Amino acid sequence: MTREPLLLTPGPTIVPPSVLEALGRPTDHHRTKEFQAVLKEVGEGLKKVFGTAQEVLILTSSGTGAMEAAVANLLSAGDEAIVIRGGKFGERWGEICEAFGATFTPVDPLWGKPLDLKALEQTLKQHPRAKAVFATLCETSAGVVFDIRGLRRAITAAGVPALLVVDAISGLGADSFAMDEMGVDVAVSGSQKGFMLPPGLAFIALSPRAWEAVSKSKSPRYYYDLNLAKKAWADTDTPWTPAISLIIGLKESLKIMLAKGIESFTAGHRADAEKLRADVQKMGLELYADPACASNAVTMIKVPAGVDGKELLKQIRAKHNIVIAGGQGKELVGKVIRIATMGAVGPAEIQAGLNAVEEVLAEMQVKNG
């Protein structure tokens, strides 16, 4: 088999040919008029993808870097926060808060289930000093999308001035998102999922209220000092050497995402994800996430009893050169598989993945008797 592995994982995702070509161009210097023109163009494109009138800052890191930047710039040691945890990435928000000496109260929906917005409202009423609610658009480890508008409504109903901070690392471009219209104060994302790039860029946008919090935060920061990034961005620049090639690639991937508008790009993934969920059930397999909160970025499928999910994925890769993700967290390793419907993954790739799952599963079930 000579072709590249077909990535159906929820990051990294397939990099389309036009983006690959751009990534392979010789490196230009970043403090030039030419590169500034690229920064200007990607800056405008990012605003459209985020659905915001605010500037979207580009950081050189994986997505977690932007999560850390959010916490380090918004909170100080001793501050209180609320963290919505419905999987591994929600848990990560709590871990980062702790690393910066902030205390947090968790609101924990069951993995794969929707959040009880009343429970969030109650928790906020009990913690009126909470500076921020940390949430996730698509909880990639559970295949769940959170109701971001509902979170904003719950914060408003509780009468608490907490900021709403959303990890849209895997959801952006697949699950509907519009930062300003949804009342989100801080949104973060990363390059290797819906943006169809290799890992290495993170994005962060802040509302005027969030920038006020940045001016008050006393947490230590240097590389991730967003004031520096904001100041440089005002001059169409970055404080540190940016990942030049990735940003040149981003210009191409944004062209794909915005060719017919971001809503149309997202709608395509919604249609793909809906068909995938229906096809999985027709195959006699069970979905993990409650249909009320199933994400359109990633679909989590339960591995039938008696089948080793890790072995299933190993054989799919060996026999079909297709990479599908397994479960995260000790309860789910070997028990579920996850197929992404984000970025450049379309109907043909999804069908190839499903065919491989069906074939290898049948072989394993025959062997197991």
Ligand SMILES: Cc1ncc(COP(=O)(O)O)c(C=O)c1O
């Ligand atoms: C929802 C979510 N948050 C955070 C991350 C972490 O991003 P990174 O691995 O780019 O640091 C991921 C990556 O899988 C994710 O899916």
